[in-house]
Amino acid sequence: MMKTGLLRLHDALGCSLVAMRRAARVSMTSALANGTFGALVVLATTPHVAQAKPSIAQYDQPKYPDNFTHFDYANPDAPTKGSLSFENYNELQSYDSLNPFLLRGAPAPDIQNLMFDTLMQRSWDELASEYPLIADNVDVAADLSSATFHINPAARFSNGDPITAADVKYSFDTLTSSHASPVFNAQFSVIKSATVIDKNTIRFDFKHAERDAPLIAGDLPIFSPKWGMQADGKRPPFDQIATQPPISSGPYLIEYRKNDKQISYRRNPDYWAANLPSRRGMFRFERITFKLYRDHYTQLEAFKAGDADAIVEYSATQWARKYVGKNFDNGLLKKGDFSDGPAQMQGMLMNLRKPMFKDPRVRQALTMALDYDWMNRMMFYGQYRRTNSYFEASPFGATGMPGPKELALLEPLKGEVPPEVFGPMLKQPDTIPPNSLRGNLRAARDLLGQAGWHYRDGALRDANGTPMVIEVMDDQPGMDRLILPYMQALSTLGIQAHMREIDSALYEKRLNNFEYDMTTFIYPPVTIPGAELTRRFGSAAASEIGSENYPGIRSKAVDSLIHAALSADNLDDLEAATKALDRVLIYSFYLVPEYYSPGARIGYKTTLGFPKTVPMSYQYEDWVINYWYVKAPTTQSASNTTAATAASAATAH
Structure with a gap:
C-alpha cells in the first residue's frame, strides 16, 4: 500500500506539494445522493472463514507475534509530557475545513x-x-472473497460513545459516496459492500479476490454518525460538514483555533487505545500546534529563531547553506539525516493525449535533454540520486537482465512491448565524461528525426510543418531554476518550450482535466505494490477525468502485467510482475525521470528525542508527530536550554 500522508516535491527551494492532492480523482457513485442512509442489513451467517487472527499480512506472516508489546521503532518509555510546535504540514498556507x-x-x-x-x-x-486497533481481530475468507472484523468492545469515540459495526459501515458508506472526496472512493474501490453481522462484527465483501483487499479494508478511517448532527437530530449531507469539530476516533481533540493559520490539538486524556501494543510509545505530546507560514523562507527563519520545534527540509540548497546560526552554535538546534525506504518516482510526465507525444521516440528524446548530473552538482550539493525505476530503492524494481519469471510474463507480450525490455534495464542518460549533454542532444535529434520531426525555418517541425511547442506547467515557486535549464536544452533541439506557473487551484483544475503538455509529478512510494497500479497505469483510468493516470497510458501489455501483480500468490511472483511492469513503463518513456533523496532531512530542537530505530518506510512529518517526544530534562540540560533561550531572546531584542 501507499504510504499515508503527504509526499513533497524535491527541490523547489523548499517549496512543496502534497502528492495526495494530485492523487486519485475518479468518478463517484450516487449511492447517497440524498444525504441519507438505508437501513443496516444484519445477517446471521457468514461465508466460511479461516480462524480469526489479531494481525494479518499480505504475504507470509506478520513480523510481530500476537503477544507483542510495541513496534520496534516506538519507544514505550518515552515521556508523555510536553508540546510540539510544528510549522506548515504541507504546502497549504491556510485551512478552512475540519473535515x-x-x-x-x-x-x-x-x-x-x-x-x-x-x-x-x-x-x-x-x-x-x-495489527489490532479499533478491530481486535479479523477473519479472512479462504478464497479472499471477504474479511470479517471484530470491533474491540472497549473502542470509543471522542464523545465516549462505543464504536460499533454500524459506525464502521456508516464510515465506509460515507467515504465511498458522492459526498466524500473521490480519493477515498478510489482507495476502497476493491470493496463491494459492508454488512453488519452483529453489534461488534462487520464483513467486507470484495469485488475481486486480491491479497491486499483485507488490508485496504483495515485502512478504513472511522468517525461517528453524530458528527455534524443538528439539535433537531437531523444530519446534514456529509459534504456540508466542514467546520464542526469531528466526533472522532483518534488520540487528539481540537483545543483551539486562533485563525485560519493556526490550530492546536490536545491529547485526549480518555483515549481508549493509548496502551494498545500498536499505540504504545506513540502520540507522546500533550499538545501539538501548527503555525502556517506564507512561504518557506519565513518558515525556516521562524524555526531558526526557535519558534518551532522541528522542520522537515526538502531543499538541498537550504539544507546545505541555511541551517546555520546562533541557535545551531549554542546547541539549541540540530540537523539530522535519517534513512528511508522505497523512493518516490519524481519526474516530468508527458500527456500522451497530445499528438506530439504519441511516438515513443519523441518521448525518449525528451528524456535525453535533462542534465541531472549538472543539477545535482551545481544546485543540490550532491545530495540526490538519479531515479531509474518506478519502484526505486525497492525489491520490486527491475535491475540488470530480466529473470526467468519476468521473461515468462514478457514473452507472450512480444510485439506489444518495446523490444528493449528483453535486455538490460535502462540506465538514464548521464553527462559524466566521456558523456555530455551535447552528445545526448545529438542522440535526441536523431530520434526526433526518425519520428518525423526535423529542424527547418527556425523550429522543429513535423511533416505538416507544425512546430513542436511544449508548455511546462507548474504551481511551485522555485521550480523555475530546474525547469528553465531543461527548456534551454529543448530549445537547442528547436523545440519551442515555455513554462507556465499558475496558482494551485487552477493547477489542480487543469491537472484533473488533463489540460497540460508536461508537468512535474510525484508517484508516491509504496512498500508493496497493489491496487494503486490500476489507478496509476491502467487503461480504464486514462479516460476518467481526475484519475491518477495522468500520462494517459493505454496499453494492453501494461494492463496484463498489472493483473499479474494483483493476482500474485507469493512475493516471488509479485516481484517478477512488478519488475516486468517496471521495464515496460521505463522503456515506454512516459515521463522524464528526475531524482530522489535517499533519506529525511530534519532540523529539530535538541530538547526533542526520538526512538533509536528508524522505520523502514515512513512519512517524515508524521514520524516526528507520532513517535518523537520531549526528553525528560536533566539539571544540566535544563540549565543549558534556559541559557540558550535567554541568549537568543537577548539577541533578538
Whole structure:
C-alpha cells in the first residue's frame, strides 16, 4: 500500500506539494445522493472463514507475534509530557475545513492522522502487515472473497460513545459516496459492500479476490454518525460538514483555533487505545500546534529563531547553506539525516493525449535533454540520486537482465512491448565524461528525426510543418531554476518550450482535466505494490477525468502485467510482475525521470528525542508527530536550554 500522508516535491527551494492532492480523482457513485442512509442489513451467517487472527499480512506472516508489546521503532518509555510546535504540514498556507474527507476546502494540518483511527494499524517496518486497533481481530475468507472484523468492545469515540459495526459501515458508506472526496472512493474501490453481522462484527465483501483487499479494508478511517448532527437530530449531507469539530476516533481533540493559520490539538486524556501494543510509545505530546507560514523562507527563519520545534527540509540548497546560526552554535538546534525506504518516482510526465507525444521516440528524446548530473552538482550539493525505476530503492524494481519469471510474463507480450525490455534495464542518460549533454542532444535529434520531426525555418517541425511547442506547467515557486535549464536544452533541439506557473487551484483544475503538455509529478512510494497500479497505469483510468493516470497510458501489455501483480500468490511472483511492469513503463518513456533523496532531512530542537530505530518506510512529518517526544530534562540540560533561550531572546531584542 501507499504510504499515508503527504509526499513533497524535491527541490523547489523548499517549496512543496502534497502528492495526495494530485492523487486519485475518479468518478463517484450516487449511492447517497440524498444525504441519507438505508437501513443496516444484519445477517446471521457468514461465508466460511479461516480462524480469526489479531494481525494479518499480505504475504507470509506478520513480523510481530500476537503477544507483542510495541513496534520496534516506538519507544514505550518515552515521556508523555510536553508540546510540539510544528510549522506548515504541507504546502497549504491556510485551512478552512475540519473535515479531511471532502474534495473541496483545505483541511486543517494533519487532522486525519491525529483525530481519526483506522480499523487496524499498519506497521512501518514491514512490507504490508496490520495489527489490532479499533478491530481486535479479523477473519479472512479462504478464497479472499471477504474479511470479517471484530470491533474491540472497549473502542470509543471522542464523545465516549462505543464504536460499533454500524459506525464502521456508516464510515465506509460515507467515504465511498458522492459526498466524500473521490480519493477515498478510489482507495476502497476493491470493496463491494459492508454488512453488519452483529453489534461488534462487520464483513467486507470484495469485488475481486486480491491479497491486499483485507488490508485496504483495515485502512478504513472511522468517525461517528453524530458528527455534524443538528439539535433537531437531523444530519446534514456529509459534504456540508466542514467546520464542526469531528466526533472522532483518534488520540487528539481540537483545543483551539486562533485563525485560519493556526490550530492546536490536545491529547485526549480518555483515549481508549493509548496502551494498545500498536499505540504504545506513540502520540507522546500533550499538545501539538501548527503555525502556517506564507512561504518557506519565513518558515525556516521562524524555526531558526526557535519558534518551532522541528522542520522537515526538502531543499538541498537550504539544507546545505541555511541551517546555520546562533541557535545551531549554542546547541539549541540540530540537523539530522535519517534513512528511508522505497523512493518516490519524481519526474516530468508527458500527456500522451497530445499528438506530439504519441511516438515513443519523441518521448525518449525528451528524456535525453535533462542534465541531472549538472543539477545535482551545481544546485543540490550532491545530495540526490538519479531515479531509474518506478519502484526505486525497492525489491520490486527491475535491475540488470530480466529473470526467468519476468521473461515468462514478457514473452507472450512480444510485439506489444518495446523490444528493449528483453535486455538490460535502462540506465538514464548521464553527462559524466566521456558523456555530455551535447552528445545526448545529438542522440535526441536523431530520434526526433526518425519520428518525423526535423529542424527547418527556425523550429522543429513535423511533416505538416507544425512546430513542436511544449508548455511546462507548474504551481511551485522555485521550480523555475530546474525547469528553465531543461527548456534551454529543448530549445537547442528547436523545440519551442515555455513554462507556465499558475496558482494551485487552477493547477489542480487543469491537472484533473488533463489540460497540460508536461508537468512535474510525484508517484508516491509504496512498500508493496497493489491496487494503486490500476489507478496509476491502467487503461480504464486514462479516460476518467481526475484519475491518477495522468500520462494517459493505454496499453494492453501494461494492463496484463498489472493483473499479474494483483493476482500474485507469493512475493516471488509479485516481484517478477512488478519488475516486468517496471521495464515496460521505463522503456515506454512516459515521463522524464528526475531524482530522489535517499533519506529525511530534519532540523529539530535538541530538547526533542526520538526512538533509536528508524522505520523502514515512513512519512517524515508524521514520524516526528507520532513517535518523537520531549526528553525528560536533566539539571544540566535544563540549565543549558534556559541559557540558550535567554541568549537568543537577548539577541533578538
